[in-house]
Amino acid sequence: MSAFDRPRFLRVFVAVFFVFLFAPIALVILFSFNSSRSLQQFDGFSMRWYETFFESESLRDSLIASIEIALVTMLIATVLGTMLAYGLVRARTRWSDTANVLMLVPLVTPEIVAGASALLLFTQVGLELSLTTIIVAHITFSISYVTVVVRARLAALGRQVEDASMDLGATRWQTFRLVTLPALWPAIIAAGLLCFALSFDDFVLSFFTTGESPQPLPVRIWTEIRFGVRPTINAIGSFMLVISILSIGLALLLPRLLGRRESGLKVLLGREAA
Amino acid sequence: MNENRFATAFLVPGGLWLLVLFVVPVCLVLALSFGYTDDLGEAIYSTRLDNYERLVDPDYLPVLFRSVGFALAAVVLCLLIGYPVAYYIAVFGGRWKNVLIALVVLPFFVNYLIRTYAWIAMLGDDGLVNGVLDSSIRFINTPWAVIGGLVYGFLAFMILPIYAALDRMDPALIEAGKDLYGSPWETFRHVTWPHTFQGVLAGSVLVFLPAVGDFVAASLLGGPEEVMVGNLIQQQFQASDNWPFGAALTIAMMAFLLIWMSLYLRAAARETKEARA
Amino acid sequence: MLSRRRLLQGGAGLALGAGLAGCGVGNIDKGSKAETEKPIRKRIDGDLVYFNYSQYIDPELVKGFEKLYGVRVRESYFDSMSAMMAKLRAGIHYDVIFPSAEYVQRLRAGFLIRRIDRDKLKNVDTVYPHYDDPWYDPNSEHSTPYGMYATGLGYRADKVTGMTGSWRDLGEADSDDRSFLLDDYQEAIGMANLVNGHPLNETDTDKLEESKNYLVDLKPKLRGVSADTITNMVSGNAYIQHLWNGDIVNIRYGVDNPEDFKFQKCREGMPIGSDNFVIPVNAEHPGTALLFIEYMLEPENAAQNVEWIGYPMPYEGAATEAFQGLVKDDPEINITIEDLEQGLQYENLRGEGRLAWDEVWTEFKVS
Numbered sequence: 001m002s003a004f005d006r007p008r009f010l011r012v013f014v015a016v017f018f019v020f021l022f023a024p025i026a027l028v029i030l031f032s033f034n035s036s037r038s039l040q041q042f043d044g045f046s047m048r049w050y051e052t053f054f055e056s057e058s059l060r061d062s063l064i065a066s067i068e069i070a071l072v073t074m075l076i077a078t079v080l081g082t083m084l085a086y087g088l089v090r091a092r093t094r095w096s097d098t099a100n101v102l103m104l105v106p107l108v109t110p111e112i113v114a115g116a117s118a119l120l121l122f123t124q125v126g127l128e129l130s131l132t133t134i135i136v137a138h139i140t141f142s143i144s145y146v147t148v149v150v151r152a153r154l155a156a157l158g159r160q161v162e163d164a165s166m167d168l169g170a171t172r173w174q175t176f177r178l179v180t181l182p183a184l185w186p187a188i189i190a191a192g193l194l195c196f197a198l199s200f201d202d203f204v205l206s207f208f209t210t211g212e213s214p215q216p217l218p219v220r221i222w223t224e225i226r227f228g229v230r231p232t233i234n235a236i237g238s239f240m241l242v243i244s245i246l247s248i249g250l251a252l253l254l255p256r257l258l259g260r261r262e263s264g265l266k267v268l269l270g271r272e273a274a
Numbered sequence: 275m276n277e278n279r280f281a282t283a284f285l286v287p288g289g290l291w292l293l294v295l296f297v298v299p300v301c302l303v304l305a306l307s308f309g310y311t312d313d314l315g316e317a318i319y320s321t322r323l324d325n326y327e328r329l330v331d332p333d334y335l336p337v338l339f340r341s342v343g344f345a346l347a348a349v350v351l352c353l354l355i356g357y358p359v360a361y362y363i364a365v366f367g368g369r370w371k372n373v374l375i376a377l378v379v380l381p382f383f384v385n386y387l388i389r390t391y392a393w394i395a396m397l398g399d400d401g402l403v404n405g406v407l408d409s410s411i412r413f414i415n416t417p418w419a420v421i422g423g424l425v426y427g428f429l430a431f432m433i434l435p436i437y438a439a440l441d442r443m444d445p446a447l448i449e450a451g452k453d454l455y456g457s458p459w460e461t462f463r464h465v466t467w468p469h470t471f472q473g474v475l476a477g478s479v480l481v482f483l484p485a486v487g488d489f490v491a492a493s494l495l496g497g498p499e500e501v502m503v504g505n506l507i508q509q510q511f512q513a514s515d516n517w518p519f520g521a522a523l524t525i526a527m528m529a530f531l532l533i534w535m536s537l538y539l540r541a542a543a544r545e546t547k548e549a550r551a
Numbered sequence: 552m553l554s555r556r557r558l559l560q561g562g563a564g565l566a567l568g569a570g571l572a573g574c575g576v577g578n579i580d581k582g583s584k585a586e587t588e589k590p591i592r593k594r595i596d597g598d599l600v601y602f603n604y605s606q607y608i609d610p611e612l613v614k615g616f617e618k619l620y621g622v623r624v625r626e627s628y629f630d631s632m633s634a635m636m637a638k639l640r641a642g643i644h645y646d647v648i649f650p651s652a653e654y655v656q657r658l659r660a661g662f663l664i665r666r667i668d669r670d671k672l673k674n675v676d677t678v679y680p681h682y683d684d685p686w687y688d689p690n691s692e693h694s695t696p697y698g699m700y701a702t703g704l705g706y707r708a709d710k711v712t713g714m715t716g717s718w719r720d721l722g723e724a725d726s727d728d729r730s731f732l733l734d735d736y737q738e739a740i741g742m743a744n745l746v747n748g749h750p751l752n753e754t755d756t757d758k759l760e761e762s763k764n765y766l767v768d769l770k771p772k773l774r775g776v777s778a779d780t781i782t783n784m785v786s787g788n789a790y791i792q793h794l795w796n797g798d799i800v801n802i803r804y805g806v807d808n809p810e811d812f813k814f815q816k817c818r819e820g821m822p823i824g825s826d827n828f829v830i831p832v833n834a835e836h837p838g839t840a841l842l843f844i845e846y847m848l849e850p851e852n853a854a855q856n857v858e859w860i861g862y863p864m865p866y867e868g869a870a871t872e873a874f875q876g877l878v879k880d881d882p883e884i885n886i887t888i889e890d891l892e893q894g895l896q897y898e899n900l901r902g903e904g905r906l907a908w909d910e911v912w913t914e915f916k917v918s
Contacts, residue, residue, distance in 0.1 A: 018377065038806075041807075222630065
């Protein structure tokens with residue numbers, strides 16, 4: 001029989017996959033509640049590390065900074081990246097090749113250099129480092145990720161539906177808005193999530209482009225973790241997970257919140273036109 | 275043509291942003307690679323070729339090959355693991371699709387470093403796994419640990435594009451394929467795979483390129499032999515305080531990777547043309 | 552298209568380089584001698600902008616300072632001297648930073664740090680006389696020492712046999728193949744120099760070649776080259792680790808059997824270093840910074856800090872006693888005055904020497 005009718009092997013595979021995926025996460029969460037400092041032995045339940053985390057004004061500032069940065073980066077990078085993807089796939093100009101390479105070079109650049117070069121740029125221009133400079137740097141390096149993801153979907157879409165829509169009298173803009181965009185939704189959401197995760201997690205780029213304070217959370221974790229993982233770090237990690245669950249939940253619910261009559265999920269899947 | 279202008283206009287915002295905020299810094303890095311450091315350790319721009327002369331040394335080749343090798347291994351493993359998972363969720367996920375894909379992405383929201391250190395705690399010589407198995411298997415500080423670290427760090431980059439591509443596929447196509455080709459493998463080869471190729475390509479690029487320049491996995495999980503290009507570069511910028519040499523290393527690495535990039539572009543362009551036809 | 556683009560970029564790069572030739576990457580207004588000599592008035596003139604290694608000060612003390620003077624301490628962290636310099640050169644206005652000894656010398660030479668009038672600071676007389684006129688800062692006019700550290704070999708007394716008191720133990724002692732070299736080019740090359748009987752800061756190419764060979768031969772016997780000293784030992788991945796004495800203290804805090812973790816001072820020589828308070832020339836609140844230094848010099852504060860960070864601070868009295876108390880059962884971890892006097896210190900290597908070390912290290916890594 002075909003694998004389609006009895007996906008047992010696949011099911012087991014995916015189950016094992018999830019176990020491995022979440023094993024270290026489970027560890028992090030578990031030990032964030034450890035009453036002692038040990039990372040080998042669980043000595044009892046305690047919220048003390050979370051208390052340490054929340055009581056620290058500077059850690060709270062860092063957390064809020066990270067969220068702000070990730071949100072703004074996600075929004076702007078997704079827009080810019082999606083537009084770029086559309087242009088790269090649909091446009092035929094002599095700039096296409098250049099744009100293509102331009103879009104890929106950030107992926108080729110190691111983060112350290114990305115950070116150092118951004119620092120060089122800001123320094124030469126005399127720009128003062130702040131949250132804004134971090135956001136600018138993050139966006140610059142997120143655009144490529146968005147473009148690659150969205151473009152894959154767009155290329156597979158083919159132009160038949162778009163052509164049909166225009167034959168029926170829709171303008172190019174209408175076609176884009178009502179036909180292309182909804183079909184791209186899963187890719188855009190996926191790209192957006194990727195951006196958020198990348199930005200929320202980034203420490204190298206952030207270190208170079210951050211002002212004096214607050215440093216984003218991953219930078220704090222990076223500078224600190226070399227001196228031994230303290231349970232507070234596990235508490236921070238677990239908390240970041242909670243934030244992420246909330247944001248993903250929000251992303252999934254968003255179309256519904258925006259008042260579409262159809263199920264938000266269906267729109268996400270591109271099964272229905274908006 | 276009007277249609278072309280419409281699409282071309284879309285290139286402008288992103289393109290301009292990248293031009294100003296990326297190309298210019300890269301040019302600065304390029305300029306820096308011709309520089310030197312003064313006695314105070316500050317990098318000074320100049321027009322010297324010293325750094326590049328240093329690079330023309332066959333001793334650097336193993337590091338490059340190793341980096342590419344690890345990155346390729348990571349891509350292959352990500353594909354072998356990620357494709358089935360994406361397939362399962364897209365085709366069999368049903369109502370749970372979104373929850374499942376969210377679960378896939380969720381761990382990637384926990385800081386990469388924290389996750390890696392959690393692995394070290396789990397797989398360390400005195401760690402959990404060895405404790406449970408009552409053994410003393412050395413997991414950490416091996417090449418496979420580095421590859422594992424890379425795979426774990428970049429898996430989402432492979433799964434998401436493939437999922438997005440699979441999800442677009444009409445299941446009726448698979449049904450039709452089954453009827454046409456009979457075996458699941460043939461159906462996969464002739465129907466599913468071509469439709470998801472762009473997604474696979476995207477995922478591979480998003481895993482491969484950053485993996486080559488990664489330094490965290492090798493430094494935390496590797497042994498003394500597991501030095502990657504990213505580690506060399508990091509060392510110049512963060513320890514040796516020799517930014518010009520680091521810049522030269524980077525330019526060399528980027529030039530090398532551009533070759534792989536052009537392969538990707540050609541493959542992507544080919545698919546697009548076929549899709550257009 | 553690809554090659555044309557690269558050519559264009561290359562041309563642009565060269566042009567930019569030629570245009571910028573002679574310019575440094577930094578943005579910080581290098582002070583003149585006059586700027587740096589201007590005395591600082593000891594008073595609160597705003598929040599403290601603090602830039603240091605992470606986990607290197609007791610957070611309770613920071614809170615204490617905030618409460619005492621009613622200011623905020625805005626903390627940010629770096630993980631290497633290079634990183635610190637990069638941010639400093641970018642022009643960020645820190646009030647107090649913590650360079651190591653050679654970097655103090657560099658900062659002084661670049662007129663980047665201000666004079667600290669020691670006689671204005673209470674308790675400054677507790678600072679070890681060794682630091683009254685250090686090589687990197689004559690008359691100690693621009694810096695005050697913060698923490699001291701010594702490099703040696705940390706090892707599991709319960710697992711390792713064959714420790715002979717020498718640096719060679721790193722490769723020779725039986726550690727069940729769990730030996731780690733410290734991923735720090737200074738420390739590694741310095742150690743190799745010492746093992747071969749040369750001065751710590753040797754820059755002669757032939758002798759450096761010997762050191763490089765020593766390191767390359769050491770490689771197969773190592774499990775890793777790592778700066779994650781604490782994690783390595785706590786997780787049991789390392790039985791011998793090249794590290795700093797304070798690391799052992801911190802490792803002991805994190806395990807159930809601290810008495811098994813020991814520190815070996817190696818007879819070929821023990822490098823000693825210090826991290827120091829300095830006030831950058833572009834600090835916006837130097838007065839607060841001065842008060843902060845004074846606050847940390849208070850004996851009870853220093854003692855409390857020592858216990859938290861696990862490193863000794865070079866102040867007589869409570870601070871010294873506190874560290875002695877921490878390392879009662881393994882006094883090798885302590886840094887005595889004799890150690891200081893004999894202690895080898897890393898110098899600022901100039902031009903060729905520095906490049907030579909850099910090359911040795913890169914070649915070692917790549918081999």
